[in-house]
Amino acid sequence: MAEPNFAPGLEGVAATHSSISNIDGVAGLLSYRGFAIADLVAYSSFEEVALLLLDGVLPSAADLGEFDRGLRTHRQVKYNVREIMKYMPVTGHPMDMLHCAVASLGMFYPQQELSDAERENTLHLDAMAMRIIARMPTIVAMWEQMRFGNDPIPPSPDLSHAANFLYMISGREPDPAFAKILDSCLILHAEHTINASTFSVLVTGSTLTNPYHVIGGAIGTLAGPLHGGANQKVIEMLEEIGSVQRVGAYLDERMANKDKIWGFGHRVYKTRDPRAAILKDMMEDLASHGHLRHSRLFEIAIEMERQATERLGPKGIHANVDFYSGVLYHEMGIKADLFTPIFAMARSAGWLAHWREQLADNRIFRPTQVYTGEQRQHYVPVAQRS
Numbered sequence: 001m002a003e004p005n006f007a008p009g010l011e012g013v014a015a016t017h018s019s020i021s022n023i024d025g026v027a028g029l030l031s032y033r034g035f036a037i038a039d040l041v042a043y044s045s046f047e048e049v050a051l052l053l054l055d056g057v058l059p060s061a062a063d064l065g066e067f068d069r070g071l072r073t074h075r076q077v078k079y080n081v082r083e084i085m086k087y088m089p090v091t092g093h094p095m096d097m098l099h100c101a102v103a104s105l106g107m108f109y110p111q112q113e114l115s116d117a118e119r120e121n122t123l124h125l126d127a128m129a130m131r132i133i134a135r136m137p138t139i140v141a142m143w144e145q146m147r148f149g150n151d152p153i154p155p156s157p158d159l160s161h162a163a164n165f166l167y168m169i170s171g172r173e174p175d176p177a178f179a180k181i182l183d184s185c186l187i188l189h190a191e192h193t194i195n196a197s198t199f200s201v202l203v204t205g206s207t208l209t210n211p212y213h214v215i216g217g218a219i220g221t222l223a224g225p226l227h228g229g230a231n232q233k234v235i236e237m238l239e240e241i242g243s244v245q246r247v248g249a250y251l252d253e254r255m256a257n258k259d260k261i262w263g264f265g266h267r268v269y270k271t272r273d274p275r276a277a278i279l280k281d282m283m284e285d286l287a288s289h290g291h292l293r294h295s296r297l298f299e300i301a302i303e304m305e306r307q308a309t310e311r312l313g314p315k316g317i318h319a320n321v322d323f324y325s326g327v328l329y330h331e332m333g334i335k336a337d338l339f340t341p342i343f344a345m346a347r348s349a350g351w352l353a354h355w356r357e358q359l360a361d362n363r364i365f366r367p368t369q370v371y372t373g374e375q376r377q378h379y380v381p382v383a384q385r386s
C-alpha cells in the first residue's frame, strides 16, 4: 500500500472549504466575509462583526438590533456556575478557569448531541452561538473579581459588549475611548481562518458534540504559548528586557540559544501581520491624543520590533497580532493573564461561525498516519521477561 502523504503541522494542507475569512500572507491582508479588516475596525462593532461572521452578510439594522439585544439578555451566568468557580484555585490561570467554566455551561443546557433538524435550523444554531458569545466575558470578569475575594459585578444591559466587559472587571463605566479600543481589539481577534484552535473546532464539531465541548476544546488549544498564549508571553518578555538599551543584548542571547521571540512569526504571513500594524497605529494615535500614556514597555516594544525585524524579517518572520495586543491591554491597565481570555472572548465568534459551517456539510475528521512502530512482536508473559 502506498504510504500516505505527511505534512508536519499540516502545513499547506486544506482541511475544509470556508467562506468565513481569508488571508493573503504575502500582501499581508485579512478579510472577514470579503470585508477588509481595517474597514471593519474603522466602521463596525464587535456585535456586527460577530453576526457577519455567523450569517455571512452585513446585517440589517433590525437584525443587528435583535442580535445585540440577545447578547445583552444572555450575559447573565447561572449562579451554579459561579458556585463551581468558587472552588477553583485562585492562583489558577484564567484560561484554565475559562476552559472548565465554558465546558460546565453545557451541563446546565444539556444537549449531548444535535439532531438533524437542529443542525439544519440555522436560527437554533445562531441562538446557541449567541449564548456562548454573550456569557464568556461575564465568566472572565466574574473570575477577575472572585479571585481577589470580591463579589462578581453583574453585567449591565445598558452597555455594549466591550464596554460591559470593562465595566465588569473594574466596577466603573469605562472611558468611551477605552471601550472603543477594546471593541477594535475584539474585532481584530474575532476570526483568522484555520488556525490551531479553529481547526480544533472543526475536529470536535465534526463529531456532532455540543458547542460547549467544541468551544471548551478551542479555549484549551488557544491557551498554548505558540498560539493565543503568546500575548501574555510578550509582556513578560518586555518586562524581562526592562529597558530600550537592553533590547539588542536580549535578542543576541535568544537567537544564540535558538529561542523564539514571542509575538513574532506566523505560519501564513510572510510579512507583517496586518493586525499588528493596526494595533500599533492605534496605540500611537491614542497616545498622541492623550488617551494612553507612552509607557516604558511600549517604547521597548517599538525598539524590539525594529531590531527583531532587521534580523528575522529576511526569513519572513515579522510581528504578529500578539506582539502589540498585549502591550495595548497593558497600557489600558488590564492584567497580563487576562490577555488570552480576552482573545478567546473575541475568537468565540469565529469559532462558532466555523462550527456552523462545519455542521452544514459535515464529515467526521479522521486523518491517517505514517506508522513508525514495530510490526509483529512476539508476546512474552510478564513472569518470563528479564
Ligand code: ACO
Pocket: 009, 195, 225, 226, 227, 228, 230, 259, 260, 261, 262, 263, 264, 265, 266, 267, 268, 312, 315, 317, 320, 321, 322
Ligand atoms: N522567533 C525566532 N525564530 C522564529 C520565530 C520566532 N518567533 N518563529 C519562527 N522562527 C523560526 C524558527 O526557529 C524556524 O527556524 P529554522 O528554519 O532555522 O529552524 C523557522 O522560523 C520556522 O519556524 P516554525 O516554528 O517551524 O514555524 P511554524 O509555522 O511552525 O510556527 C509560530 C509558527 C508557531 C507562530 C512560530 O512563528 C512561533 O513559535 N512564534 C512565536 C510564538 C507566537 O508569537 N505565537 C503567536 C502566533 S499568532 C497567533 O497564534 C494568534
